[in-house]
Amino acid sequence: MPEPATRPARIGRAVSGRVLPVAALAALVVYAVAVPWWAGPQTADFSQALRGPGPAHWFGTDHSGHDLFVRAAEGLRVSLAIALACAVTATVLGVAVGAAAASAGGRVDMLLMRVTDGVNALPHLLLGVVVVALYPGSPWAVIASISLTHWPQVARIVRAEMLSVRSAEYVEAAYLWGSTRRAVLLRHLLPAALPQAAVGLVMLLPHAVWHESTLSFLGLGLPPDEASLGTLLEVARGDVFTGAWWTLAAPAGVLVATTLATAGSSGVLGPGPRRARGPGVRRGTAAVPGTAAPGAIARDVPAAESPEPAVRVRGLTLRLPTDDGRLVHAATGVDLDLHAGRLTALVGESGCGKSTLASALCGLLPQGTRSAGSVRIAGREVPAADERAWRGLHGRVVGLAGQAGAATFTPVRRLGPQLAEVAASLGAPTPVPELLARVGLEGSAADKYPHELSGGMAARAVLAAALAGDPAVLVADEPTAGLDPDLAGQVLRLLRGAADRGTAVLVITHDLQALDTAGAADAVAVMYAGRIVEHGPAERVLTAPEHPYTGALLAALPGRGLRPLPGLPPELTDPPGEGSFAERWGGTDVAGR
Numbered sequence: 251m252p253e254p255a256t257r258p259a260r261i262g263r264a265v266s267g268r269v270l271p272v273a274a275l276a277a278l279v280v281y282a283v284a285v286p287w288w289a290g291p292q293t294a295d296f297s298q299a300l301r302g303p304g305p306a307h308w309f310g311t312d313h314s315g316h317d318l319f320v321r322a323a324e325g326l327r328v329s330l331a332i333a334l335a336c337a338v339t340a341t342v343l344g345v346a347v348g349a350a351a352a353s354a355g356g357r358v359d360m361l362l363m364r365v366t367d368g369v370n371a372l373p374h375l376l377l378g379v380v381v382v383a384l385y386p387g388s389p390w391a392v393i394a395s396i397s398l399t400h401w402p403q404v405a406r407i408v409r410a411e412m413l414s415v416r417s418a419e420y421v422e423a424a425y426l427w428g429s430t431r432r433a434v435l436l437r438h439l440l441p442a443a444l445p446q447a448a449v450g451l452v453m454l455l456p457h458a459v460w461h462e463s464t465l466s467f468l469g470l471g472l473p474p475d476e477a478s479l480g481t482l483l484e485v486a487r488g489d490v491f492t493g494a495w496w497t498l499a500a501p502a503g504v505l506v507a508t509t510l511a512t513a514g515s516s517g518v519l520g521p522g523p524r525r526a527r528g529p530g531v532r533r534g535t536a537a538v539p540g541t542a543a544p545g546a547i548a549r550d551v552p553a554a555e556s557p558e559p560a561v562r563v564r565g566l567t568l569r570l571p572t573d574d575g576r577l578v579h580a581a582t583g584v585d586l587d588l589h590a591g592r593l594t595a596l597v598g599e600s601g602c603g604k605s606t607l608a609s610a611l612c613g614l615l616p617q618g619t620r621s622a623g624s625v626r627i628a629g630r631e632v633p634a635a636d637e638r639a640w641r642g643l644h645g646r647v648v649g650l651a652g653q654a655g656a657a658t659f660t661p662v663r664r665l666g667p668q669l670a671e672v673a674a675s676l677g678a679p680t681p682v683p684e685l686l687a688r689v690g691l692e693g694s695a696a697d698k699y700p701h702e703l704s705g706g707m708a709a710r711a712v713l714a715a716a717l718a719g720d721p722a723v724l725v726a727d728e729p730t731a732g733l734d735p736d737l738a739g740q741v742l743r744l745l746r747g748a749a750d751r752g753t754a755v756l757v758i759t760h761d762l763q764a765l766d767t768a769g770a771a772d773a774v775a776v777m778y779a780g781r782i783v784e785h786g787p788a789e790r791v792l793t794a795p796e797h798p799y800t801g802a803l804l805a806a807l808p809g810r811g812l813r814p815l816p817g818l819p820p821e822l823t824d825p826p827g828e829g830s831f832a833e834r835w836g837g838t839d840v841a842g843r
């Protein structure tokens with residue numbers, strides 16, 4: 251095993267790897283700015299022409315007797331100024347095109363990316379030569395010729411970063427909790443892409459220095475009186491054959507040193523740690539709709555005793571297409587009612603379709619999902635796969651507390667401001683301390699970053715955000731996942747509290763033990779292979795199950811015999827028919843054994 255590096259060795263590596271390029275770049279900038287200012291205007295002195303490097307002239311002199319230490323500094327100043335202007339212009343253009351493509355998507359994205367590819371495919375130098383030849387000696391033509399051919403790299407970087415962040419949990423959650431597209435763009439997507447764009451800018455700098463130098467070297471760039479490094483190289487190229495190598499070496503050395511220093515510095519200004527990402531709230535590539543004005547559907551959800559439940563699902567059938575052309579039968583003929591003031595638990599083995607059903611109740615089905623049946627929310631039909639129908643409902647009528655925990659929040663900002671934003675997006679007046687208190691969190695939690703939250707705190711923070719808009723319906727997907735029994739019980743009691751305050755709560759879980767212990771549920775629905783096989787009052791379902799599958803689930807609990815379920819859950823691409831659990835357990839009455 252390699253020996254761990256000693257402290258001085260580590261410091262040495264850090265200095266050479268990080269500090270050195272930045273220090274070298276800073277020294278070059280100081281050289282370019284301070285030396286011409288200190289030396290003042292240069293006058294020709296032919297008695298000093300073509301003197302070699304020495305104590306009087308460190309870099310030697312040129313044909314006119316100018317000191318090359320000063321001339322190279324002047325050239326570097328011009329080259330850096332032009333390169334900076336090019337890099338900034340190209341970066342601004344690239345960010346604009348990349349951000350427009352990523353946020354618009356679809357045809358606009360395709361069109362912008364084809365244009366980007368087209369510009370990228372053009373021979374840059376040739377195009378630069380054409381533009382500069384039209385306006386000889388103009389620094390603006392040099393800047394335009396370089397900027398207009400170098401933005402595609404930045405556009406690609408920005409687009410790729412924004413597309414990847416767009417599917418992060420905290421961005422999904424921002425949409426769910428009421429943020430508009432514009433707010434998501436400004437608060438999440440652009441801040442995530444800008445560090446990458448900054449790296450692109452720094453990487454462009456040496457490239458632009460070389461481009462400008464090449465144009466000037468070809469005699470197409472700046473006039474000799476506005477010497478850039480390229481101009482100096484062009485003037486000096488004949489001197490090599492007369493033995494005056496220093497007229498070429500001075501600007502070439504400065505050019506190479508600048509390139510190395512800027513390229514090294516771009517590594518230091520790298521993108522930094524990537525944002526935490528985990529499994530998505532929403533799978534697939536379905537575009538989450540932006541949200542319309544509050545109140546698109548009135549909050550007149552009937553009370554518990556009302557005949558119209560807060561959510562009424564009838565005959566819901568969901569088929570998810572797979573990459574190999576098959577269909578996953580995630581839900582088949584599902585009937586489910588959620589009433590205000592009641593907590594319903596949806597239980598079943600992993601992969602039986604619980605989360606897909608929850609997605610349907612939140613308008614988050616993956617793109618391409620085929621759906622049939624009816625979903626009524628607050629008395630209004632909301633087609634499960636119709637994005638438009640869901641606008642204005644997210645966070646205000648239906649709140650989702652997903653399974654991602656701390657990853658639901660932007661990792662680089664504290665919890666308090668994020669909760670305040672959620673409340674503001676939803677038009678909710680509740681202050682952050684009250685949102686935290688509702689879920690049993692101290693006010694000090696507002697000052698924590700998401701990674702500083704424990705699992706239990708993160709689960710509560712997600713609930714605080716999901717409840718910020720005071721939704722009529724709350725869907726909590728595996729809210730107790732990864733929590734110890736005490737914490738799981740606390741979270742379930744919080745959900746019970748939300749139901750007691752009038753919310754219709756659906757808890758999706760396979761933690762029957764926690765559900766049983768907490769006694770939080772009013773009703774339990776049991777799902778097997780995409781079908782609800784049993785649904786009834788919690789007390790009855792948990793003590794006297796009617797369906798053998800429910801019995802098998804309960805018999806597998808530690809306090810009820812710890813008997814493993816027979817066989818394996820069925821593949822939903824080839825699901826069994828109704829009541830086919832019998833095939834799996836071989837006809838024995840598991841509930842009674």
Ligand SMILES: Nc1ncnc2c1ncn2[C@@H]1O[C@H](COP(=O)(O)OP(=O)(O)OP(=O)(O)O)[C@@H](O)[C@H]1O
Pocket residue numbers: 533534570571572578580598599600601602603604605606607616760822
């Ligand atoms: N986007 C998708 N495209 C295709 N199939 C999917 C997609 N999402 C889920 N599935 C499949 O749908 C079925 C149901 O998955 P779902 O996540 O709803 O189950 P679950 O009961 O919630 O499981 P878990 O408890 O593990 O979350 C699984 O077979 C799964 O592989």
